[in-house]
Amino acid sequence: MAHAEERALYDATTASTTPKGAESDARDDGGYDVVLHKGVCGLGIYFTASTDGAAMVDPHVPFYRLPDGALAPGEGSGCIAPGDRLVAINGKDMRLCAFSMVVEELRQIPKGAVTLRFEVSSTQADQGKSTVDTETESVNAVVADVEKDESKPPSSRWKLFDSRESHRQTTSAMETLLVKMETKLRDMEMELEREKKCRFLAEKKNILYRNALRSVGDENAQLRYQLKRANEDTQQLERFQHKLQLSI
Numbered sequence: 001m002a003h004a005e006e007r008a009l010y011d012a013t014t015a016s017t018t019p020k021g022a023e024s025d026a027r028d029d030g031g032y033d034v035v036l037h038k039g040v041c042g043l044g045i046y047f048t049a050s051t052d053g054a055a056m057v058d059p060h061v062p063f064y065r066l067p068d069g070a071l072a073p074g075e076g077s078g079c080i081a082p083g084d085r086l087v088a089i090n091g092k093d094m095r096l097c098a099f100s101m102v103v104e105e106l107r108q109i110p111k112g113a114v115t116l117r118f119e120v121s122s123t124q125a126d127q128g129k130s131t132v133d134t135e136t137e138s139v140n141a142v143v144a145d146v147e148k149d150e151s152k153p154p155s156s157r158w159k160l161f162d163s164r165e166s167h168r169q170t171t172s173a174m175e176t177l178l179v180k181m182e183t184k185l186r187d188m189e190m191e192l193e194r195e196k197k198c199r200f201l202a203e204k205k206n207i208l209y210r211n212a213l214r215s216v217g218d219e220n221a222q223l224r225y226q227l228k229r230a231n232e233d234t235q236q237l238e239r240f241q242h243k244l245q246l247s248i
Helices: 003-012 099-108 122-124 128-147 154-247
Strands: 032-038 047-049 056-057 085-089 113-120
Touching: 032 056, 047 128, 085 099
Parallel strands: none
Antiparallel strands: 032 113, 047 056, 056 085, 085 113
């Protein structure tokens, strides 16, 4: 089983817990016992298979935290170190068991107190206190990164969900507003076209009116001229008649 699958297999067997206290015997070169209180989130420890197939605490990401960000029992005990080998569960020797059997045994543990015995790895036993402190800081940094990117508590996930939901609602509102604005823009464009047509018709009527007025003015001038000629002809005819009468 691959490293990631092994971690996922054990993690899948553990749901959330409220961290309980942990009791442990004095740590020595041979090993140590630690009493943890398993809750609905499990023990808070990531196990992986060593080169010989035994179960050991993951040296890279040894612990996971509770959904509220608090320490789980494994990390909260303060005595379990990355790379320590799990050798017994509630007094049952697991050193000759395959990793899958150890995982199954951990899965079957009921909620409550459980005694785990760990054996300090040879590499861990040979390292000095300063080296252990440096590795602990490195592991904590990795755990923090993993928790930030992969194991966010429900509150963070809900905040992210709320943020996405708020963003989705904002996007929906913006789309609705955009549709309304586009509809209003089309209405304004249609109104503008109608206004242009009305102005065109009004201008056309104005031109026709001016042409008709000019035509009436021309006719009026012609009629005045004809009337003037008629008056002149009438006056000339009257003078001629007057002269004719005088001659008779």
